[in-house]
Amino acid sequence: MKFSDLIIRYLIEEDVDTIFTLMAEDVMGITATLKTDWSDDIRVVDARHEQLAMSMADGYARSGSDIGVCVVGRGPAIAQTGTALGTAMVNGSKLLVITGETPTTTLGGLKYFEQETFLSTLTEDAVSIRSEEAFLPTMRDVFRRLRRNKGPIVVQVPWNLMDAEADLSIDWEHERFGTDAVAPNAARAEPLAKQIDAAIERYLDSDATLPPLILAGEGAVQSDAIAAIEAFASRTGALLATTLQARGYFGDHPYAVGFPGTFGSPLANEVIGQSDFILALGCSLNNHTTDVGRLVDEATIVHVNDDPAHLERYTPVSLAIVGDVRTTVERLTAELETLDIDFSEKFWTESTKRRIATATPWGDVTYADTSGRMDPRELITELDGRLPEDRLVVTDAGHFMNWVIDGITIRHPDDYMWTLDFGAIGVGFPMGIGAAWRVDDRTTVTFVGDAGFMMSLQALDTAVQQDISTIIVIMNDDALGSEYQQLKNRGLSPESAVAKTPDLAALARDFGADAYSVSSVGDLDAIGDIITDRPSGPVVLDCKIDRDVKHPFYDSDHMN
Numbered sequence: 001m002k003f004s005d006l007i008i009r010y011l012i013e014e015d016v017d018t019i020f021t022l023m024a025e026d027v028m029g030i031t032a033t034l035k036t037d038w039s040d041d042i043r044v045v046d047a048r049h050e051q052l053a054m055s056m057a058d059g060y061a062r063s064g065s066d067i068g069v070c071v072v073g074r075g076p077a078i079a080q081t082g083t084a085l086g087t088a089m090v091n092g093s094k095l096l097v098i099t100g101e102t103p104t105t106t107l108g109g110l111k112y113f114e115q116e117t118f119l120s121t122l123t124e125d126a127v128s129i130r131s132e133e134a135f136l137p138t139m140r141d142v143f144r145r146l147r148r149n150k151g152p153i154v155v156q157v158p159w160n161l162m163d164a165e166a167d168l169s170i171d172w173e174h175e176r177f178g179t180d181a182v183a184p185n186a187a188r189a190e191p192l193a194k195q196i197d198a199a200i201e202r203y204l205d206s207d208a209t210l211p212p213l214i215l216a217g218e219g220a221v222q223s224d225a226i227a228a229i230e231a232f233a234s235r236t237g238a239l240l241a242t243t244l245q246a247r248g249y250f251g252d253h254p255y256a257v258g259f260p261g262t263f264g265s266p267l268a269n270e271v272i273g274q275s276d277f278i279l280a281l282g283c284s285l286n287n288h289t290t291d292v293g294r295l296v297d298e299a300t301i302v303h304v305n306d307d308p309a310h311l312e313r314y315t316p317v318s319l320a321i322v323g324d325v326r327t328t329v330e331r332l333t334a335e336l337e338t339l340d341i342d343f344s345e346k347f348w349t350e351s352t353k354r355r356i357a358t359a360t361p362w363g364d365v366t367y368a369d370t371s372g373r374m375d376p377r378e379l380i381t382e383l384d385g386r387l388p389e390d391r392l393v394v395t396d397a398g399h400f401m402n403w404v405i406d407g408i409t410i411r412h413p414d415d416y417m418w419t420l421d422f423g424a425i426g427v428g429f430p431m432g433i434g435a436a437w438r439v440d441d442r443t444t445v446t447f448v449g450d451a452g453f454m455m456s457l458q459a460l461d462t463a464v465q466q467d468i469s470t471i472i473v474i475m476n477d478d479a480l481g482s483e484y485q486q487l488k489n490r491g492l493s494p495e496s497a498v499a500k501t502p503d504l505a506a507l508a509r510d511f512g513a514d515a516y517s518v519s520s521v522g523d524l525d526a527i528g529d530i531i532t533d534r535p536s537g538p539v540v541l542d543c544k545i546d547r548d549v550k551h552p553f554y555d556s557d558h559m560n
Contacts, residue, residue, distance in 0.1 A: 024073025219282020
């Protein structure tokens with residue numbers, strides 16, 4: 001058995017069922033053997049570029065609880081993945097990367113560079129397996145860490161070892177594999193009783209004429225705290241909001257106002273700006289959520305998180321509580337019950353409910369009328385009602401992204417994938433492809449700008465060749481939209497950011513995708529049946545939008 005066969009067999013034993021790759025000489029033994037001998041166990045998804053393979057594996061990992069696996073070559077091949085690795089690193093993705101390494105018998109040579117130094121800045125860890133004896137303990141440790149902590153982790157194997165015959169004897173039938181993930185919140189952090197008392201005291205000292213606000217983040221979602229939060233909200237008459245990452249957590253709750261911040265809605269920003277008491281749960285209160293503190297500078301904030309590192313990391317608060325979100329909120333509600341405090345009917349009124357129900361993402365707006373192009377707000381409003389209801393929304397980065405975040409309905413945090421971790425464009429499209437590969441209960445809809453699409457165009461070939469069911473919406477302004485707006489803000493000519501694209505719908509059709517040009521509501525009407533249901537393969541919409549309609553985010557201090 002070759003060493004590359006050992007790797008394959010181990011991946012199978014750890015229940016890996018998909019790898020993303022671009023074949024290279026030092027890892028081709030893995031990919032070729034998988035295709036010929038193990039195709040019933042592990043599916044091989046071929047990408048056209050190493051960075052695309054890495055992003056696809058990342059998107060695959062983020063869309064579920066499995067580990068994403070990417071196999072690429074050494075040297076220039078792994079170097080090509082830098083932006084994708086950086087994005088995965090900031091997110092902490094459960095991503096395993098298997099790559100080659102300079103042979104143990106060689107110094108320098110073709111493709112040589114300080115690979116481990118490069119990887120050390122972009123990964124959780126980079127480990128090398130340079131002997132048969134190190135194989136089993138190293139692989140066990142890597143999978144244990146990925147399942148119990150974070151990634152990405154890169155495993156490097158020298159080229160000469162990869163192709164060598166291995167004498168290592170492993171009892172595959174009786175050896176213990178399959179390190180299980182730790183159950184979330186297996187040990188819930190209990191808040192101190194005195195902190196519960198202090199939180200209630202601050203709540204009672206706040207302005208009794210204003211409804212309190214609950215702001216829930218990813219930590220609340222991970223704690224499965226929704227029932228506890230809604231019970232506390234009911235008793236206090238609190239309005240409900242989320243961070244961007246927890247968007248959709250409260251679903252259709254009539255007193256949920258959306259998400260605040262620089263990316264947030266006018267209503268949510270108004271509500272949080274007027275709040276005198278904020279219970280922040282499982283979030284970091286970062287500068288985007290609080291608009292560098294402006295939205296919360298007058299409020300009494302009680303901040304709850306089971307990770308002390310997130311407390312007051314960005315925003316000073318009145319009281320910081322270390323504790324599991326669900327447990328802490330349950331303790332707060334129990335204390336209110338003990339004190340016989342109940343404001344359930346004071347703030348949850350019909351007028352408040354109506355105002356929330358009739359609020360729009362952009363307030364009162366008149367759509368721009370530009371021949372041959374749509375106002376992005378109108379496009380998003382129309383798409384929101386036409387795209388499949390059961391959907392996973394993925395956004396690449398760029399000016400267009402703000403319109404999508406504002407106007408596309410997200411029904412649960414698991415239905416949205418943020419890809420801007422590293423601030424890069426071009427990674428969202430392949431991440432959407434990777435997510436679509438594994439998600440079969442929803443339609444993956446990826447929104448990408450024309451520049452990001454052109455950077456990752458080859459990912460469309462993978463989607464076509466693999467018959468991946470997905471909808472790709474290109475928000476095409478024929479420009480580098482973010483730079484276009486920033487140049488205008490600085491009094492410089494924005495024309496240098498204009499970059500006319502080719503006919504993207506025709507280009508997509510040449511790849512073999514089903515593709516349409518959209519520049520009016522009528523164009524959307526004509527393809528209504530096509531984009532309402534889950535497609536059989538990739539569908540591309542080349543949507544022409546007006547680049548001069550500027551999102552309010554670009555008037556914030558973050559972009560000036």
